[in-house]
Amino acid sequence: MSRLKDKVAAVGVGYSAIERTSSRSLGALTMEAIRRAVEDAGLAIEDIDGLATFPEIPVFGNPHVDGVDVVSTSYMVRMLGLEGRLRWHTQTDNLVPNTFIETANAVAAGACDYAVIFRAMHNPGGRYNAYTSNLAVGRHQFTAPYGSHRGYQYYGSAYQRYMHLYGATREHMATLILNNRRNAHLNPNAYFRDVPLTKEDYMNARMLADPVCLLDCDIPVDGAAAIVLTSGERARALPNAPAYVAGYGQFSSPSLSMGPPLEHLVEGATAVADRMWEAAGIGPGDIRLAQFYDGYSFFVYFWLEACGFCKVGEAFEFIQDGRIELEGELPVNTFGGQLGEGRLHGMGHLAEAVLQTSGRAGERQVRSVDATLAAVGPMNGGSAAIVFTREPV
Amino acid sequence: MAETGVSLPPLPVPDELTKPFWDAAREGRLHIQRCQACRRYYHPPQVICPKCVSSSLEFEAVSGKGTIHSFSVMRDQRVQGFEEKVPYITVLVELDEQPLLTIVTNLPDAAPEDVRTGLRVEVWFERLTDEITLPQFRLAR
Numbered sequence: 001m002s003r004l005k006d007k008v009a010a011v012g013v014g015y016s017a018i019e020r021t022s023s024r025s026l027g028a029l030t031m032e033a034i035r036r037a038v039e040d041a042g043l044a045i046e047d048i049d050g051l052a053t054f055p056e057i058p059v060f061g062n063p064h065v066d067g068v069d070v071v072s073t074s075y076m077v078r079m080l081g082l083e084g085r086l087r088w089h090t091q092t093d094n095l096v097p098n099t100f101i102e103t104a105n106a107v108a109a110g111a112c113d114y115a116v117i118f119r120a121m122h123n124p125g126g127r128y129n130a131y132t133s134n135l136a137v138g139r140h141q142f143t144a145p146y147g148s149h150r151g152y153q154y155y156g157s158a159y160q161r162y163m164h165l166y167g168a169t170r171e172h173m174a175t176l177i178l179n180n181r182r183n184a185h186l187n188p189n190a191y192f193r194d195v196p197l198t199k200e201d202y203m204n205a206r207m208l209a210d211p212v213c214l215l216d217c218d219i220p221v222d223g224a225a226a227i228v229l230t231s232g233e234r235a236r237a238l239p240n241a242p243a244y245v246a247g248y249g250q251f252s253s254p255s256l257s258m259g260p261p262l263e264h265l266v267e268g269a270t271a272v273a274d275r276m277w278e279a280a281g282i283g284p285g286d287i288r289l290a291q292f293y294d295g296y297s298f299f300v301y302f303w304l305e306a307c308g309f310c311k312v313g314e315a316f317e318f319i320q321d322g323r324i325e326l327e328g329e330l331p332v333n334t335f336g337g338q339l340g341e342g343r344l345h346g347m348g349h350l351a352e353a354v355l356q357t358s359g360r361a362g363e364r365q366v367r368s369v370d371a372t373l374a375a376v377g378p379m380n381g382g383s384a385a386i387v388f389t390r391e392p393v
Numbered sequence: 394m395a396e397t398g399v400s401l402p403p404l405p406v407p408d409e410l411t412k413p414f415w416d417a418a419r420e421g422r423l424h425i426q427r428c429q430a431c432r433r434y435y436h437p438p439q440v441i442c443p444k445c446v447s448s449s450l451e452f453e454a455v456s457g458k459g460t461i462h463s464f465s466v467m468r469d470q471r472v473q474g475f476e477e478k479v480p481y482i483t484v485l486v487e488l489d490e491q492p493l494l495t496i497v498t499n500l501p502d503a504a505p506e507d508v509r510t511g512l513r514v515e516v517w518f519e520r521l522t523d524e525i526t527l528p529q530f531r532l533a534r
Contacts, residue, residue: 127470129471130471130472130473131472131473134400135403135404136405137406137408141405141406141407141408141411142411142436143497144403145403145405146483146497146498146527147402147467147472147474147475148497149471150472152465153483154483156465157462157485158463160463160464160465161462161463161510164463206468208467208469209466209467209469210466210480210505212465256439256443257436257494259485259495261462261485261493262463264493
């Protein structure tokens, strides 16, 4: 069972502007997100004594220049003037929910009192994540020479297998895409807030790699978001209703096969979900709404099934008939997902879980949110899932 | 390449771990790494067997036969040297030797509408340079 109960809560959320290409530096956007999160929590920057991020830009060949295409913890410590105050900091690998988990444990252990987790994402322009070398070294040597590089090819192949095995179609997926977009219209931070989308738009969208079209892929943006964590006790003295961290699951071994094959994605997500339920001490029936990683749309199917909301091979039917809409039985990606909000690489899912649990999700707030979850990652290595509750039980 | 106006596909760079794979391919043979203790195959190759932690891993010839596990039809110009090849097929082939022993390949001779999950395929070899030959697959006859 979780050792975190009542010990850690999320108390503040902040976003920078999310733009396709910002005129401001990524460093400036990140400062904006952090300042807003700290202010939202009812704190001052001087109160922050813990800082963490996952700084990678998952784009081939990018230079990793601090403040330009990535933002490191040490860079932000200096920019925020926290050099003399910080008691704890880290950078993790393997996606931002793992950063969140590290930070929650640091707060629970008393390593810091008020910690900020941030994630900054840069859209470098041009053809996003194109393979631009005439050499293929390391892991690329078995893929790039075949013209295979992008996730929509290799994860898309797993989706192709899923469709083949269970009979899912692009028409089924349209329901998820449109649900995301409707929710994005209610999210002031969302890149696609004011851009309408029809089923015909989805069905006619440009195919990138069959069966994946442009609208199955999240949109790369310049932007950042931040979340403030503190102890349960301190949280109760702050203005916002705390979102308590009830438990989490993390770590699944990366696939040893090329692909990775669908079967290994399912295995990885299931390992994470099982640990999450065990730690949180609750099950799918206790969850009011859920945020599932949608860097590619079909990841939502795999998470829904791995978390036990439906059986394997049934998610494409589960999402139909209004079930995942805001008024439905299990609202999904209530902020629009990163298909609707922009590619913050899972940070948006965590932020939305916090806001919904706290009852502060504005127009898109779902009623009676006792427990919610955010499951983030592409199933195999690096994925994690976190349960939040309104009460510190 | 900017000088010639011709964009070349990424050329594999063999390393300590993968050299035997590419050496065999140059000779027209598909060799896959296998743990000599537990007999499990690995692709991509490993330093230590992740199942039995033996360091005794050798490359062995395999049949070159397998099944289409899944595939994708790439229509986007996103890989250098493949700009003029779109649409092209990338396939995950499950080799006969072991469940989920998979290899990424193309099916250069097949049309997208001819490809289906579960079809049988077999290896052939595409010579790229004096040093590098690429294992490729085609639909089995």
